[in-house]
Each structure stands twice: as structure tokens, then as C-alpha cells.
Amino acid sequence: MxxxxxxxxxxxxxxxxxxxxxxxxxxxxxxxxxxxxxxxxxxxxxxxxxxxxxxxxxxxxxxxxxxxxxxxxxxxxxxxxxxxxxxxxxxxxxxxxxxxxxxxxxxxxxxxxxxxxxxxxxxxxxxxxxxxxxxxxxxxxxxxxxxxxxxxxxxxxxxxxxxxxxxxxxxxxxxxxxxxxxxxxxxxxxxxxxxxxxxxxxxxxxxxxxxxxxxxxxxxxxxxxxxxxWNIRLEHLQKQVLSVLSEYTIWNAGRQGRKFFRSLSTDNQNKVKYFCDVDLKKIQKGYYTFEESKIKPKPKIPIVHFTKATPPFIICLKLDMTDGEFEKNLASMKLTEVDKIVTIPQSSWDPVSYKVEMKIFSSSKAVESEMLVNDQNGQIEVAEDQIIVQLKTYNGIDIDQRGYSIKEILLVISDLYFIS
Missing domain, CATH: 3.90.550.10 (Spore Coat Polysaccharide Biosynthesis Protein SpsA; Chain A)
Structure with a gap:
């Protein structure tokens, strides 16, 4: 052979x-x-x-x-x-x-x-x-x-x-x-x-x-x-990341950030909480108005200083282009960029190969329990009102202790996503 x-x-x-x-x-x-x-x-x-x-x-x-x-x-x-x-x-x-x-x-x-x-x-x-x-x-x-x-x-x-x-x-x-x-x-x-x-x-x-x-x-x-x-990257980002986020910030109120916003579906545009930047001229404008929108009045997204914005962030700036200033600002936020396994795709969930250990919290019963997802059908057996409060391992790899809704099981949420 x-x-x-x-x-x-x-x-x-x-x-x-x-x-x-x-x-x-x-x-x-x-x-x-x-x-x-x-x-x-x-x-x-x-x-x-x-x-x-x-x-x-x-x-x-x-x-x-x-x-x-x-x-x-x-x-x-x-x-x-x-x-x-x-x-x-x-x-x-x-x-x-x-x-x-x-x-x-x-x-x-x-x-x-x-x-x-x-x-x-x-x-x-x-x-x-x-x-x-x-x-x-x-x-x-x-x-x-x-x-x-x-x-x-x-x-x-x-x-x-x-x-x-x-x-x-x-x-x-x-x-x-x-x-x-x-x-x-x-x-x-x-x-x-x-x-x-x-x-x-x-x-x-x-x-x-x-x-x-x-x-x-x-x-x-x-x-x-x-x-x-660009279109292939954007399609995948919207499907695998933005679809499970309730809101997020676009880091860059300039041309690239606005291009990213305009390229999004209406649903994902509606999830944008802020544009953030360091440029005082952009910040002083107060808002980005989406003039191309057919909605009246035109949608307006607040523009804030990056220190006032909240994660998760979609980064629309290129790394290694500002003599370290952008990287310094980013580091000051002490954000989490998940550095383990990112995707847990439901389509490929295998009861033998994919094992996830987690703690779950039932909003109706307010009790915690541990569960190993490894049933014969490879299904996640949790009720809709349950929230995963601690995702512990994926295929034996330790993952940050964070909170996840049931819908977010497809993705280990990060604070940072780089698009530029």
C-alpha cells in the first residue's frame, strides 16, 4: 500500500x-x-x-x-x-x-x-x-x-x-x-x-x-x-459567526469598515451596535448614516472611541500597518481571541469523534448539571431553555470557561474577528 x-x-x-x-x-x-x-x-x-x-x-x-x-x-x-x-x-x-x-x-x-x-x-x-x-x-x-x-x-x-x-x-x-x-x-x-x-x-x-x-x-x-x-470570506463569516451574534462592533469607521457594513445582509446590519475608531473627526460626527438603505429614516450607527465600544469586535483594519499603534490599542482592551477550537459544526457532529463536556444551566429549574454529549445519534440533548454556562472541552482540548446559548453551540465565541 x-x-x-x-x-x-x-x-x-x-x-x-x-x-x-x-x-x-x-x-x-x-x-x-x-x-x-x-x-x-x-x-x-x-x-x-x-x-x-x-x-x-x-x-x-x-x-x-x-x-x-x-x-x-x-x-x-x-x-x-x-x-x-x-x-x-x-x-x-x-x-x-x-x-x-x-x-x-x-x-x-x-x-x-x-x-x-x-x-x-x-x-x-x-x-x-x-x-x-x-x-x-x-x-x-x-x-x-x-x-x-x-x-x-x-x-x-x-x-x-x-x-x-x-x-x-x-x-x-x-x-x-x-x-x-x-x-x-x-x-x-x-x-x-x-x-x-x-x-x-x-x-x-x-x-x-x-x-x-x-x-x-x-x-x-x-x-x-x-x-x-471578499464575497467568499463575507459569506462564511455571516453564516458561521454573525448568525449567532446578537450584536457586535465594527472596528474602523473609515472606508473598509463602511464597505464591510454595506456588504452585510440586512439582519446582520441591524446587529451592529457601534463603529469604533481613534480618528476624532470620525468620532465627532457621532453617527454613520447608511444612505443607501431603503429604510426611512435612514439607519444611523453610533461612532465611538474604541475604549467606549463593547465586544465582540469585527476588525476591519490590517495588522502590521501602523507601526504597532493599532496592536497596542487592541492589546489595551484585554480581549479574548479564542485560541483553541472555533467551530463545532452540527452537520458533522459524530458521537464517537466529537465529544464535548459542558455544564448546563436550566433557566426554568435553575439547576446545574454536567453532561457529556456522546449519545448514539450525536445529538445535543438539552432543552431550549437551557444555557451552557461552561464549555469545558472539545475533542479533549480545554476551552475557555465562557457562557454560550444553545444556539451558539455551533461556534465557540471569540471577542475578535479579523476581516481585513
Whole structure:
């Protein structure tokens, strides 16, 4: 049985094939593994160069599987990855772009990590080529605290564990159902990422630089419009976060905060208690008037100094852009950014895999009791008038002691959500 398959979509990748494939041959993972390449209608000599590596792979006991099509129009990254996985044999999948280069220990270390935990996407640190490309993004992705991999999932940076470093079990891939096949302009990695989390999946990053992640203008990333990503992020935030909040504050009364507000559904707009800011000119206006609203009189949202606002906050400011002033203000609020498990999706509640220990309080009986959610149907057996006053563990991981309503069991509430 093949334990690991490297999944490589290729479209006109001839200039990078030798470097990429040499990094595969150099792997310290010595057990037999497979490389599954899908050629998405390359118009250069990619196929010819790929076949030249077959002998070198055989000498290393690496099975090379090459499939694809000859149409002039590529079908997209999502399609290509799905087809490469379809023809693969590994119980674990290592995703690799043809323009990237793996460190010699990548397979070994990510395989060991993925074996140790179920339902996880394992990533790693990386460096960019050319040096200095996307410095803010690289710094954020490499140094985001592990506890925030599950919370800072709505920023403009995208997935907190970046796609070119992904390593997961086949069961993780199958549970999600593969990548979106919409083709050019579709952020298939972000869509997969959110589905994985919605299904109770977790994230892990190995804090070692195990990949050279190349930056160039022909990358598929540049075909995705910012507005497309914004809409996907917003849809998920509204469904998984705002739907269970009764009210919240938007941190930023400026352009980005107003854009966020205007993009919301009417129900979620009505939950906005404040805009908050540090700009005295904005604060002195007193209110933000939603002029585009069809409601009369026009809705007005108070604008207050951030110290006067109340959590939870939707942060519509970019981190690492104000010489530390914003971060200093944020720290002064002593807010909680949940750094454990964020989502407990009802759709994937499993009586064996998902165990939640909690204390509940019945508003009618005013008594406390302990309960382990682990019945045969995987249901949360509590009455509508009961409130969870202490959520203690999720899959054995300790969680902050906080109050939750029954409707909020789908989400471990945080004080902070970053959208910019």
C-alpha cells in the first residue's frame, strides 16, 4: 500500500520541472511513495521533461503517474488537483506546485505530523523566491501563533495554513469532496479551507521552513479577483459567526469598515451596535448614516472611541500597518481571541469523534448539571431553555470557561474577528 502521494498540477511548467522534481528525489522520506502529475493541456514541452525523470524516480522507488488532456484550454487548478488525486494511491496527499521546491525533509516531517492527528491539514513555514516578495504576507503566515490558525481565517491573507504547503490524509480530502472546479478566477484553496473547517477539521503548522514558494506574475493566484475572495470570506463569516451574534462592533469607521457594513445582509446590519475608531473627526460626527438603505429614516450607527465600544469586535483594519499603534490599542482592551477550537459544526457532529463536556444551566429549574454529549445519534440533548454556562472541552482540548446559548453551540465565541 502506498502511504504518500505528491499531487502536482502542471500547466506550462517546463521552466521549473527540473528543480521541482530534483527536490522530490532528494526527500529523506525513504518509504516508497508516488507522484501523481496531471497535465492541464500544457502548450510547452512539460510532458517531455516530466517523462525524462521517470528513470530517476524508479531508482528512488518513486512511482510516477502522469495523466492529463491535450485540449488547448486549461480546465483549472481545482480540476487538475482533483484528477491527480483521483489517479493517486496514497493514503496521505502532499500538494506541490510545479514552480515550488521542497526541502528534503518536507515529506517525512509532514507525514509524521499528519499521522499523529486525525482530520487535520498540516502546513509548514516557507520562504519566497525572489527574496523579499510579499514580506507582510510571509511574516504573517510563518509567525501566526498556532492558537490563531483557527481564528484569523477571514483576513485578506486567505487560509492561515497556505495551500502550497498542505499535507493531509485522503480521508480529509474525501470528506470535503475535493476542490471547486470553477476554473480560472476561483479561489479553490479558500473554498476547500472553509469546507474543511465547517466539517470539524483542524489545522497544524510545522514551524520549519520546508518549502520555497515561488512568486511570479503568471501564477494562478493572480487570476482571482479581490472581490471574489471578499464575497467568499463575507459569506462564511455571516453564516458561521454573525448568525449567532446578537450584536457586535465594527472596528474602523473609515472606508473598509463602511464597505464591510454595506456588504452585510440586512439582519446582520441591524446587529451592529457601534463603529469604533481613534480618528476624532470620525468620532465627532457621532453617527454613520447608511444612505443607501431603503429604510426611512435612514439607519444611523453610533461612532465611538474604541475604549467606549463593547465586544465582540469585527476588525476591519490590517495588522502590521501602523507601526504597532493599532496592536497596542487592541492589546489595551484585554480581549479574548479564542485560541483553541472555533467551530463545532452540527452537520458533522459524530458521537464517537466529537465529544464535548459542558455544564448546563436550566433557566426554568435553575439547576446545574454536567453532561457529556456522546449519545448514539450525536445529538445535543438539552432543552431550549437551557444555557451552557461552561464549555469545558472539545475533542479533549480545554476551552475557555465562557457562557454560550444553545444556539451558539455551533461556534465557540471569540471577542475578535479579523476581516481585513
Amino acid at each position: 502506498t502511504e504518500v502521494t505528491i499531487i502536482i498540477p502542471v500547466y506550462n511548467g517546463s521552466r521549473w520541472i527540473d528543480e521541482c522534481f530534483q527536490s522530490i528525489v532528494n526527500q529523506t522520506y525513504k518509504t516508497k511513495f508516488q507522484v501523481s502529475v496531471y497535465n492541464d493541456g500544457s502548450q510547452d514541452n512539460s510532458l517531455e521533461l516530466i517523462e525524462k525523470w521517470r528513470t530517476a524516480f524508479l531508482e528512488r522507488d518513486i512511482d510516477l503517474c502522469v495523466t492529463g488532456h491535450n485540449d488547448q484550454s486549461p480546465r483549472g487548478v481545482g480540476w487538475s488537483k482533483n484528477k491527480a488525486v483521483e489517479r493517486s494511491a496514497g493514503q496521505f496527499l502532499c500538494f506541490l506546485d510545479i514552480d515550488d521546491i521542497m526541502d528534503k525533509d518536507r515529506l517525512l516531517k509532514q507525514y509524521q505530523a499528519a499521522q499523529a492527528q486525525d482530520n487535520v491539514i498540516v502546513g509548514c513555514r516557507f520562504h519566497r523566491e525572489p527574496v523579499g516578495s510579499t514580506e507582510r504576507y510571509t511574516r504573517w503566515a510563518n509567525n501566526l501563533p498556532h492558537g490563531k490558525l483557527m481564528t484569523q481565517i477571514y483576513t485578506s491573507h486567505g487560509p492561515t495554513v497556505i495551500m502550497p504547503t498542505w499535507f493531509c490524509s485522503r480521508s480529509v480530502f474525501d470528506k470535503v469532496g475535493g476542490f471547486d472546479e470553477g476554473g480560472m478566477g476561483v479561489p479553490e484553496d479558500l473554498i476547500f479551507f472553509y469546507k474543511h473547517l465547517d466539517l470539524g477539521g483542524t489545522l497544524m503548522r510545522i514551524d520549519e521552513d520546508l518549502l520555497m514558494y515561488r512568486y511570479h506574475q503568471t501564477s494562478a493566484t493572480f487570476s482571482v479577483k479581490e472581490e471574489t475572495i
